Amino acid sequence: MKRLVIITTYCDTQEKLDIFAENIRKIKKLGLDILAIGPSEVEIPHTIVQECDFFFYTKENPIIEFPVINYTHWFLRPIDERKRIMIHRGYGSYDWASLYQIKKLLQIGLTYDYDSYCNIIYDLIITEEMEKKLLSEEVNIMHKRFSPSDGSLVDSAHFMFLDRNTAALVEREIDYEAFLYANVRAEDHVKMWVDKFNLRYVEPHIRDKIYYWKDHQNHFDYEIHPDFKFFFSKNPDIEIWVGGNDNPRKEILKSNIRMIFYDFANPNIRQNGLIIAVDEDLCKIHPQEWEIVELPVSSQHAKTIRIIYEHEILDITKVFAKTKYNLVYEDTIIT
Amino acid sequence: MSKKKDLILITAHCPTEEKRKILLDLVSGLQPIRKDFDLMVVSHTPITFDVQERIDWAIFDKDNELLTDWRHQNQPWFSPTDGKIIQSIFFGNGNTYLTLHKQLITGYSMAKSFGYETIQCVEYDAFFCDFTEFYENVKSLQEYDAILYTKKDGWGEINLQYGIGNFHAAKIKSLPEKIFSFNREKILKELEESDSRTTEKRTQDLYSMNGNKVLFKDHELLMKNGNILRMIDFHKGELEMQWAVPYYDPKSDTVDFIVWNESAENPANVSVIINESELHTFKQVHKFNWHHKSLGKIEEIRSITVLINNKFKNHILIDENNRALFKETNRAYYK
Numbered sequence: 302m303k304r305l306v307i308i309t310t311y312c313d314t315q316e317k318l319d320i321f322a323e324n325i326r327k328i329k330k331l332g333l334d335i336l337a338i339g340p341s342e343v344e345i346p347h348t349i350v351q352e353c354d355f356f357f358y359t360k361e362n363p364i365i366e367f368p369v370i371n372y373t374h375w376f377l378r379p380i381d382e383r384k385r386i387m388i389h390r391g392y393g394s395y396d397w398a399s400l401y402q403i404k405k406l407l408q409i410g411l412t413y414d415y416d417s418y419c420n421i422i423y424d425l426i427i428t429e430e431m432e433k434k435l436l437s438e439e440v441n442i443m444h445k446r447f448s449p450s451d452g453s454l455v456d457s458a459h460f461m462f463l464d465r466n467t468a469a470l471v472e473r474e475i476d477y478e479a480f481l482y483a484n485v486r487a488e489d490h491v492k493m494w495v496d497k498f499n500l501r502y503v504e505p506h507i508r509d510k511i512y513y514w515k516d517h518q519n520h521f522d523y524e525i526h527p528d529f530k531f532f533f534s535k536n537p538d539i540e541i542w543v544g545g546n547d548n549p550r551k552e553i554l555k556s557n558i559r560m561i562f563y564d565f566a567n568p569n570i571r572q573n574g575l576i577i578a579v580d581e582d583l584c585k586i587h588p589q590e591w592e593i594v595e596l597p598v599s600s601q602h603a604k605t606i607r608i609i610y611e612h613e614i615l616d617i618t619k620v621f622a623k624t625k626y627n628l629v630y631e632d633t634i635i636t
Numbered sequence: 637m638s639k640k641k642d643l644i645l646i647t648a649h650c651p652t653e654e655k656r657k658i659l660l661d662l663v664s665g666l667q668p669i670r671k672d673f674d675l676m677v678v679s680h681t682p683i684t685f686d687v688q689e690r691i692d693w694a695i696f697d698k699d700n701e702l703l704t705d706w707r708h709q710n711q712p713w714f715s716p717t718d719g720k721i722i723q724s725i726f727f728g729n730g731n732t733y734l735t736l737h738k739q740l741i742t743g744y745s746m747a748k749s750f751g752y753e754t755i756q757c758v759e760y761d762a763f764f765c766d767f768t769e770f771y772e773n774v775k776s777l778q779e780y781d782a783i784l785y786t787k788k789d790g791w792g793e794i795n796l797q798y799g800i801g802n803f804h805a806a807k808i809k810s811l812p813e814k815i816f817s818f819n820r821e822k823i824l825k826e827l828e829e830s831d832s833r834t835t836e837k838r839t840q841d842l843y844s845m846n847g848n849k850v851l852f853k854d855h856e857l858l859m860k861n862g863n864i865l866r867m868i869d870f871h872k873g874e875l876e877m878q879w880a881v882p883y884y885d886p887k888s889d890t891v892d893f894i895v896w897n898e899s900a901e902n903p904a905n906v907s908v909i910i911n912e913s914e915l916h917t918f919k920q921v922h923k924f925n926w927h928h929k930s931l932g933k934i935e936e937i938r939s940i941t942v943l944i945n946n947k948f949k950n951h952i953l954i955d956e957n958n959r960a961l962f963k964e965t966n967r968a969y970y971k
């Protein structure tokens with residue numbers, strides 16, 4: 302049986318490149334061919350590319366963002382008995398991007414004369430038992446993955462073995478509309494085709510090495526300066542629920558830019574103040590910790606945003622442009 | 637990323653700095669038409685980041701299998717005198733039939749999977765300042781299924797009775813199914829059974845299948861306004877010329893040797909060593925001149941070593957197992 306190992310990657314750090322290179326070495330040692338994929342904005346050293354039999358770079362990295370999908374981490378800061386500050390950090394979904402990489406790899410892999418395909422992710426922890434699996438003739442099997450956040454077992458395509466016919470069926474099944482329909486989570490989409498094509502889950506359960514969120518624990522600070530923590534809003538005019546559980550009511554949250562500064566390491570920030578420059582408009586503010594600074598500018602129109610602090614220009618234009626949906630608002634509980 | 641309807645496929649093999657520069661210049665030169673065409677490079681060597689940034693898809697395929705089995709070689713011919721035609725498989729470095737078609741198959745298959753309507757295939761050693769043909773071809777492909785360029789025979793040039801391989805175009809939905817999948821064994825069998833083992837013939841056959849309408853255009857149309865095709869003569873490799881070949885002459889039952897300087901500007905010196913003991917030399921063969929000698933009876937020849945300007949070209953071993961094949965694949969014909 303001629304097997305092609307297809308590998309999805311996003312190796313934008315040396316640590317990730319090293320893990321990927323190590324997995325390539327393990328697989329090549331087993332005498333298997335490798336087809337890997339990566340977004341073209343991430344440069345992979347030629348020494349690594351040459352270890353693969355095929356490497357496919359694509360300009361596409363379809364992260365789905367607000368308003369289609371938005372994952373929210375939220376934080377509630379009580380100010381007093383009646384007031385609290387609510388912060389939402391929105392993230393796009395990488396789930397479709399990873400499924401899309403598998404689709405592209407299967408499309409390319411099926412062009413060549415292989416009998417079976419094994420999909421892995423670049424940072425999969427490959428044990429000796431898994432090496433034996435790679436050399437086996439087993440097909441149409443899947444392996445559940447330990448969720449890095451809570452250790453639970455989840456559906457996964459990270460160590461998936463398909464024969465040629467089933468690979469072609471799965472390739473067609475990976476579909477954007479179907480993904481949106483299936484609860485917009487990669488695990489749910491995988492489960493859909495596992496059920497449809499009677500694929501079997503077998504042991505061992507698997508783990509990935511990199512836990513992306515491990516280094517992104519503070520969702521509510523953009524780390525622009527060590528003297529303070531900082532967060533901003535970006536939203537269209539939108540309906541929100543306020544008032545707590547006892548007296549909920551709808552309000553319209555305007556699209557204005559709102560900022561929050563907190564955890565001051567420099568006690569003089571309020572006294573000295575800082576300047577906020579949005580496009581051509583400047584304003585001087587004297588922020589207090591956890592006080593919402595609302596600017597008379599819509600977050601939907603602002604192009605460049607800079608904060609001038611202690612003669613230093615802190616440019617947040619890029620991160621602001623990348624952000625699709627963040628909320629900052631004050632919630633008052635009426636009893 | 638929104639995809640366009642029309643794709644330009646660039647096939648490449650750039651192991652040297654000079655060749656990588658040629659590819660970079662080609663894709664840089666094509667940037668003005670990226671608004672209308674997507675670019676894909678399929679290469680046997682890793683694709684540099686500067687090229688990657690200027691294209692939409694980059695595919696590295698390590699497999700660059702040069703066919704060296706005598707049964708798989710192309711047999712170009714040379715006619716030194718009226719009525720005598722010499723054919724030999726020892727003209728080049730080996731046959732790139734398989735590897736070139738694998739690149740094209742990858743391109744056709746990706747174009748189909750990714751939803752392109754037309755594909756225009758270009759070899760990497762070209763440069764375009766005039767893009768007329770790219771646009772004309774898209775228009776013509778509304779009426780025709782494929783486009784091939786033919787070149788008039790020229791003295792001292794590699795003449796071809798099929799459409800050239802450096803530039804051709806097709807409508808994806810008209811292409812036969814076999815063009816979209818690579819099966820090494822099937823293609824090798826097809827090659828063995830073919831009269832003409834040239835890459836270009838296979839392309840022309842596939843483009844013409846199922847009664848497809850092929851538009852044949854003059855190669856000169858591509859060469860307008862400073863456009864360049866085929867900067868690198870692959871067949872020459874590191875040698876200044878290639879036509880230094882042994883062949884069987886059925887009239888005399890001998891192995892003879894012809895040196896035809898088809899390309900070296902400086903006079904060439906060719907040494908031929910028979911049975912590792914007997915030296916024949918061809919001194920100072922000027923461009924477009926030819927010299928000819930008999931090497932002896934075929935039964936007495938066990939090995940032929942060929943050097944051009946003291947650089948190694950071939951070491952050919954002949955025994956009872958391959959003598960008949962040698963006679964069949966390297967011989968003179970008399971009209």
